[in-house]
Amino acid sequence: MRVTFKIWRQDNSKVDGQFVEYELENISRDMSFLEALDMLNESLVLKGEKVIAYDYDCREGICGQCGVFINGRAHGPHANTTTCQLHMRSFSDNQVITVEPWRAKSFPIIKDLVVDRSALDRIVESGGYITAKTGTAPEANSILIGKEVADLSMDSAACIGCGACIATCKNASAALFTSAKLTHLNLLPQGKVEEGRRTLSMTKQMELEDFGHCSFTGACEIECPEGISISNIARMNFSLLKAKLLK
Amino acid sequence: MLDAKIPNGELKSKWSTYQAESKLLNPANRKKVSIIVVGSGLAGAGAAATLGELGYNVDCFCYQDSARRAHSVAAQGGVNAAKNYQHDGDSVWRMFYDTLKGGDFRSREANVYRLAELSAPLIDHFTQQGVPFAREYGGVLTNRSFGGVQVQRTFYARGQTGQQLLLAAYSQLSKMVKQGNVKMHPRTEMLDLVIIDGKAKGVITRNLETGELKKFMANAVVLATGGYSRVFRLSTLAIGCNGSAIWAAHKKGAFFAAPSFTQIHPTALPQSSELQSKLTLMSESLRNDGRIWVPKKAGDSRKANEIPEEDRDYYLERKYPSFGNLAPRDISSRSAKEQIDSGHGVGVLKNAVYLDFKHAIERLGIEVIKDRYGNLFQMYEKITGINAYQEPMMISPAAHFSMGGLWVDYELMTTVPGLYAIGECNYSDHGANRLGANSLLQASIDGYFILPNTINNYLADEMKYDQPDISHDEFSKCLEEVEARIKMLLKIDGLKTVDHYHRELGKIMWQECAMSRNKAGLEKAISEIKELKSEFWKNVKVTGSNNELNPELEKALRLADFIELGELMCLDALQREESCGAHFREEYQSPEGEAVRNDDEYSYVSAWEYSSGEYQLHREELNFEYIKPTIRSYK
Numbered sequence: 001m002r003v004t005f006k007i008w009r010q011d012n013s014k015v016d017g018q019f020v021e022y023e024l025e026n027i028s029r030d031m032s033f034l035e036a037l038d039m040l041n042e043s044l045v046l047k048g049e050k051v052i053a054y055d056y057d058c059r060e061g062i063c064g065q066c067g068v069f070i071n072g073r074a075h076g077p078h079a080n081t082t083t084c085q086l087h088m089r090s091f092s093d094n095q096v097i098t099v100e101p102w103r104a105k106s107f108p109i110i111k112d113l114v115v116d117r118s119a120l121d122r123i124v125e126s127g128g129y130i131t132a133k134t135g136t137a138p139e140a141n142s143i144l145i146g147k148e149v150a151d152l153s154m155d156s157a158a159c160i161g162c163g164a165c166i167a168t169c170k171n172a173s174a175a176l177f178t179s180a181k182l183t184h185l186n187l188l189p190q191g192k193v194e195e196g197r198r199t200l201s202m203t204k205q206m207e208l209e210d211f212g213h214c215s216f217t218g219a220c221e222i223e224c225p226e227g228i229s230i231s232n233i234a235r236m237n238f239s240l241l242k243a244k245l246l247k
Numbered sequence: 248m249l250d251a252k253i254p255n256g257e258l259k260s261k262w263s264t265y266q267a268e269s270k271l272l273n274p275a276n277r278k279k280v281s282i283i284v285v286g287s288g289l290a291g292a293g294a295a296a297t298l299g300e301l302g303y304n305v306d307c308f309c310y311q312d313s314a315r316r317a318h319s320v321a322a323q324g325g326v327n328a329a330k331n332y333q334h335d336g337d338s339v340w341r342m343f344y345d346t347l348k349g350g351d352f353r354s355r356e357a358n359v360y361r362l363a364e365l366s367a368p369l370i371d372h373f374t375q376q377g378v379p380f381a382r383e384y385g386g387v388l389t390n391r392s393f394g395g396v397q398v399q400r401t402f403y404a405r406g407q408t409g410q411q412l413l414l415a416a417y418s419q420l421s422k423m424v425k426q427g428n429v430k431m432h433p434r435t436e437m438l439d440l441v442i443i444d445g446k447a448k449g450v451i452t453r454n455l456e457t458g459e460l461k462k463f464m465a466n467a468v469v470l471a472t473g474g475y476s477r478v479f480r481l482s483t484l485a486i487g488c489n490g491s492a493i494w495a496a497h498k499k500g501a502f503f504a505a506p507s508f509t510q511i512h513p514t515a516l517p518q519s520s521e522l523q524s525k526l527t528l529m530s531e532s533l534r535n536d537g538r539i540w541v542p543k544k545a546g547d548s549r550k551a552n553e554i555p556e557e558d559r560d561y562y563l564e565r566k567y568p569s570f571g572n573l574a575p576r577d578i579s580s581r582s583a584k585e586q587i588d589s590g591h592g593v594g595v596l597k598n599a600v601y602l603d604f605k606h607a608i609e610r611l612g613i614e615v616i617k618d619r620y621g622n623l624f625q626m627y628e629k630i631t632g633i634n635a636y637q638e639p640m641m642i643s644p645a646a647h648f649s650m651g652g653l654w655v656d657y658e659l660m661t662t663v664p665g666l667y668a669i670g671e672c673n674y675s676d677h678g679a680n681r682l683g684a685n686s687l688l689q690a691s692i693d694g695y696f697i698l699p700n701t702i703n704n705y706l707a708d709e710m711k712y713d714q715p716d717i718s719h720d721e722f723s724k725c726l727e728e729v730e731a732r733i734k735m736l737l738k739i740d741g742l743k744t745v746d747h748y749h750r751e752l753g754k755i756m757w758q759e760c761a762m763s764r765n766k767a768g769l770e771k772a773i774s775e776i777k778e779l780k781s782e783f784w785k786n787v788k789v790t791g792s793n794n795e796l797n798p799e800l801e802k803a804l805r806l807a808d809f810i811e812l813g814e815l816m817c818l819d820a821l822q823r824e825e826s827c828g829a830h831f832r833e834e835y836q837s838p839e840g841e842a843v844r845n846d847d848e849y850s851y852v853s854a855w856e857y858s859s860g861e862y863q864l865h866r867e868e869l870n871f872e873y874i875k876p877t878i879r880s881y882k
Contacts, residue, residue, distance in 0.1 A: 011795070030519045039522055041799075042744045050791040051799050055312065058485040060527045061626065062410055063316040085629045110456055111796040118433070121313050125425040129418035130377045134297045134695050137368070137375035141332070144386025145379075154379040154404055157411060161315055184377065191377050 001027040001088060005040060006098045007052055013108040019098070029089040033076065034059065034066065036088055037099075054113040061085040061225060064160030067167070068113045069100040074164035074223040082162060082225045102167035106174070106209050117163050119209040120177060126205035127198040128181045130191050143189050150188075157184035158226040165220035165228075171212030176220040178206050179236035180228050186239060196243035203240055249502070249854055249867040252656040253357040258873050262361045265657070266700055270707035277302035280706055283450055283465040284308070285437045285492050288317030289409075289687060290670025291471030292416035293694025299423030301699060306463055307420070308432045308452060310487055310801075315417045318473055318485040319690060322409025323530035323623070324393060325401035326373075326687040328366035333390055337398040339363045344874060345396050346685060349575055350650075350678020351828035351844060352876040353505070353852070355869060357657060362676045362685070365692040370402055372695065376415040380404050391532060392573070393683040401684045406530050406622045412687055416694070437492040438804070439725045440468065440499045440666065443715050447496075447666035451725050453733075455801060458794040460726055462717040466709055467665045467702060470496060471694065474649035474671040476509055478809045478816065479761065480753025482646035483515055483528040489805040490812050493653050493672050501661040502854040502865060504654035504674035506812065507820035510681050510829050511762050513579035515645030516630060517599040521750075526645040527630060529602075530623055531683045534572045536607035536616065537640070539563050539579075541600050545590030551601055551639045562586060570881040577680045577829045578881060580644040584762045585840070587643075599641035608636065644762060648686055650677045650829065651819070654854040654867070658701035659693060662854075665705060669693035674852065679828025733793050736803050741786030745802045748783045752776070752806070752813055760817050765833040769821040776814045783810060815855060815862060822864065825849045846876050 002025045010017025024040050031039075034056050041051040056066040066083040070076035076086040091097060099113065107115040145153075159180040166174050182199055185191035191198070214233055221230045254265040272280070280303050284295040287309040295307040309317060329342040342363035347354060370388070374380060380402050381389045390399040404411040423429040434455040441449040441462070449464040475490030476482040497503045514533060515526040540559045547554065562582060564571040574582070583600050586592060593599050608616055613636060617624070627635050653661045653668035655675055660667050670690035677685065715721075759772035783806070791797040826835040826842035827849070835843045851866040 028520050028522075031522065032524075035522055035524050038524055038746070042746055045744045045788055045790050045799060046742075048788075048790060050797075053796050053798055057311055057316055057487050058318060058321045059525045060321055061629075062321050062407070063311070063318070063485060064320075065311055065313075065316045081629060085626075087630070087632075089632065114796060117312060121315075121421065121424075121431075121433075124315075124418060125421040129422045130375065131422065132375045133300055134293075134372065134419075134699070135368075137371040140330075140371045140374040140380075141387045143374070145382055146386050147382045147384045150379045150382040153377075154407075154411075157377075157379050157404075157414065158407060160410075161313065184379070188377055188379065190375055 001029060001091070001093050003027060003091060003094065004096045006096055007113070008100045009052065009112050010109050012111060017109070027088050029087070031088045032059070032084060033070070033086040033088060034084050052113065053111040056084055059084040062160060064162040067102060067162045067164055069102070069167065071098050074168040075225060079222050080225055080227045082160070102163050104166050104172035106172065106211050107163060107166070119211070120161050120163065120174070122209060123174065123178055123202055123205045124181060127201040128185070130185060131194060132190070145188060153184050153187040156180040156228060156232055159228055160225060162225060164223045164225065166211065168219045168223040169212065170217065170219070171215055173214040174206050174209070174211035175214035175233045175236065176224060176228060176230065178202050179232035182236050182239065183232045195239060196246055199236065199239045199243045200247070203236070249654070249865055250656070251355060251867055252658060253355065254657065258356060258360050261357050262364060269701065269704040272703045272707050272710065274302050276710055278304070280304065280710070281306065281465045282702070283463055283468045284471060285450065285469065286317065286471035286473060286670070287314035287417070287420065287431070288319035288471060288473055288670065289413055289416050289690035290694040292317065292413070292420040293691055294469055294471060294669060294698050295429050296416065296419035296423050297695050297699040299426070299428035302428065305429040306432060306465065307429055308435045308437055310434065310436045310455060312433050314420055314431060314433065315414060317413060318488055319413040319687065320410045321485065321528070322687050323406045323528070324532045325391065325403035325408045325684040326369070326412060326691070327393070327400050327684040328370045328402055328688070329363050329400060330367050330370060332388060333399045335398045337400050341398065342366065342400065346676065346682055347678070347874055348877070348879060349682040350680050351879055352678065352846065352850070352871065353827055353869065354676055354678030356871060356873055358676045361697070362689060362692065365696050366688055369688065369691055369696070373412060373415055376419060378404060378411045378415050392535060393531060396682065406532070406620065409687055412691060436801070438495065438729045440496045441722050441725050442499050442663060443719060443721050446664045448715055449717065449722060451729050456796050458792070458797065460729055462722040462726060464715065464717045464722070466706060466714060467667065469667040469669060469698060470653065470672055471669045472672045475809070475812060476646040476649050478752065478813050479646035479756045480749045481518060481523060481526050481757070483512055483526055486525060489808070491805050491808045493668065494808040494812055496653060496661065496663065496666060498857050499663065501663045501666055502654040502856050503651070503815060504852050504854045505651040505679070505819065506855065507760060507816045507823070508650035508679050508829050509646055509761065510576055510648040510650060511580040511644045512647035513576055513583055513644050514602065514642045516627070517594050517596065517641055517643035519595060528645065528647065529627065529640070529642060531576070533602060533620060533623060536611070536619070537572065537602040537604050538606055539572050539600055539602055541586045541591040541593060551593070560591070567881045574881050575680060576683065577831070581762050581831060583644050594641045599643045601639040602642045603639035604635065605639070646757070646761060648681050650674065650679060650681055654852065658704060659698055660701070660705065665709065667698060667702065669698050679830055733800065733804070736787070736789050736800065736807070737793060739785065739787050739789070741788045743786050743788060745787060745789065745799060745806050748779065748787060749806050749809070751779055752810055755779070756813050756816070760820050763831040763833050764820045766821065769817045772817045773814055773821070776810060776817065780810045783807065818862060819853055819855065822853065823849055844878070850876070
């Protein structure tokens with residue numbers, strides 16, 4: 001295969017960036033999208049040019065580190081996938097592939113396609129945990145959790161924190177990310193105790209980080225690699241209202 | 248002779264005796280102590296969070312953009328614990344026995360017993376932290392069995408157990424970051440270890456965003472940097488996983504133990520092209536229901552579904568009737584290699600074997616299989632474009648877990664005082680082969696339960712001495728050395744890329760130091776690696792500068808270390824003239840092709856000391872007081 005990559009290049013958040021076009025030939029259809037970028041980078045090195053910076057690590061769709069806009073969609077043309085799990089067979093020969101970094105005010109560009117998502121860590125730091133010291137746990141089976149509840153909690157706990165939901169949202173809202181973490185913990189008996197406090201502080205932090213408000217367009221759910229449901233957002237809003245009333 | 252500092256007394260009471268007798272540091276003094284933790288996976292995050300909770304000042308480093316990305320996140324299958332919830336005869340003793348035997352009697356009894364002993368409270372601990380482990384309808388935890396054992400002792404959270412345990416550790420770490428006891432340094436890599444008066448006192452780091460080199464001082468340094476199997480280039484590890492921190496420590500005096508013990512995982516997806524960057528692992532839990540086979544006739548080009556039962560060779564079930572498809576990883580991988588090498592491999596590159604769910608679907612129904620492995624089937628389809636409910640999966644062996652690593656004693660301290668190594672980057676509990684679902688366990692208990700209880704013993708004495716600070720000459724010297732190394736790499740401006748050299752190294756290692764080894768091959772590999780090293784330092788090309796985010800420079804620094812580590816791995820494999828676990832020396836096998844261990848001469852842990860490019864072997868003799876080494880037979 002042969003494709004044209006149109007890639008956003010930007011040295012840092014203080015300078016302007018622009019698209020640069022690169023032609024790449026002899027791509028195998030079984031190659032992953034990131035391997036094609038690796039191949040492009042090798043050719044740039046041989047020409048004495050700087051490589052294109054992009055984030056990746058596990059390359060098996062679970063670490064959440066990779067993530068770019070490809071032809072206008074977060075993580076590329078398929079729903080519910082990560083960039084590293086996208087293969088060149090999803091593109092056609094001679095196609096122009098436009099690659100951009102996540103766009104959100106709260107995700108400043110570090111370089112080229114790499115953005116700073118530390119705002120998500122700060123949301124978790126504000127309450128995305130169960131307060132339990134090491135060694136203070138009761139016997140695991142002493143707290144019964146029905147399969148349905150454990151499964152529902154797991155559905156939300158599966159969030160990989162890639163930021164696609166935010167990047168694809170027209171308001172750059174972090175509602176799906178935050179609500180997934182809240183749902184995971186608030187549903188479990190161990191996490192229930194701190195539900196109100198956790199919901200208040202995590203939603204507060206979300207605002208402090210300047211993420212936009214959720215207006216329920218649902219794009220986040222479509223692009224979420226784990227298919228995390230927007231019903232989590234409704235659950236978060238309910239929990240927030242309850243916490244405010246009880247406060 | 249190396250002293251592992253194993254406590255006296257009965258096996259069952261060694262850990263409690265140790266805890267009762269070790270020194271403590273009072274809470275007021277802990278505030279004055281700083282500890283560096285390099286790595287934020289299950290071991291690193293668990294340790295940093297717990298040490299923070301105890302009141303120490305912790306600096307924690309990771310190369311990723313967030314601690315939540317550490318490669319522990321990718322472990323799929325589960326975590327072992329001897330809780331005997333299923334009443335199938337499990338116990339701490341049996342788990343200890345399985346692990347020791349599974350490791351082919353090349354690990355320490357006391358460590359392995361402690362691993363099994365601490366497994367049950369670890370499940371309680373993670374449950375309390377909100378890990379949504381799989382449950383029965385009645386609300387109790389459920390289990391499954393995992394490769395190499397005959398009891399159901401594996402706890403799991405769908406096929407994302409590593410992710411859930413890591414997120415629990417990350418959330419505890421986040422709590423301590425908020426409280427101010429832990430300072431997290433993401434996108435930061437440790438490039439050197441600073442030793443003052445023979446003790447670990449700090450590190451030199453590089454900020455990967457800006458290139459800034461920085462000195463960090465501490466009273467103790469904990470390495471939790473994971474495995475180094477990316478030395479093979481193609482492995483199941485995340486692309487950024489590297490051995491640089493432990494290699495720097497090794498060059499500063501920490502002994503490297505059993506470097507050549509690498510687990511080759513039997514259930515990865517096969518390589519499909521030369522430019523491939525990594526191999527994807529499929530959870531081994533698939534082997535509980537999937538049946539492994541190849542066509543009986545070499546070179547059979549029919550599609551899998553067109554090959555009738557009588558033309559299929561279920562070779563694991565045939566060769567190992569009592570364990571069948573659940574045979575341990577080393578045996579399963581080597582058996583697959585035999586089939587592939589003898590022309591029975593399937594797939595485009597003829598480098599795979601089939602993993603078939605046809606019978607399981609007939610027996611259990613498709614819904615049960617979907618519930619058990621749904622996400623793995625989806626992942627398989629995403630990568631290969633094949634629907635494995637309709638035709639068999641294709642799997643292939645891949646470099647996976649490093650059983651070797653920095654040598655540590657019972658306290659998890661390396662041979663450098665004040666330097667600890669925890670989780671996969673140490674050599675401790677797995678011997679020559681790791682049983683499935685024991686890696687999350689070891690990383691977690693090292694970080695949460697063991698290190699926070701052993702580090703006091705060192706710090707209590709260490710507090711009596713004056714503490715050096717970063718103005719000490721040794722810090723400046725180390726920083727200048729790191730700076731010079733980076734400048735040298737950028738100056739070469741040769742003709743070949745870093746990836747080119749990594750591919751070359753990978754080929755040598757996979758060919759000569761992976762599933763099976765022999766003297767001639769290893770000698771050849773050592774000389775080829777030496778040549779590769781000299782060629783790399785003359786002809787590599789790294790573009791960009793040091794003062795910016797420069798992924799090529801990061802790769803080049805890591806590869807330079809991998810090349811040296813690869814040589815030591817081959818040297819270690821060459822020295823050990825026996826077959827054990829993952830180390831299969833072709834010269835030492837029975838007429839039936841089974842590994843032949845030599846306990847009389849090799850019942851020791853090889854620990855290598857580095858000195859100006861030369862390696863000297865030290866031995867830690869292994870004494871088996873409680874379980875007499877037996878031949879591992881899975882027939």
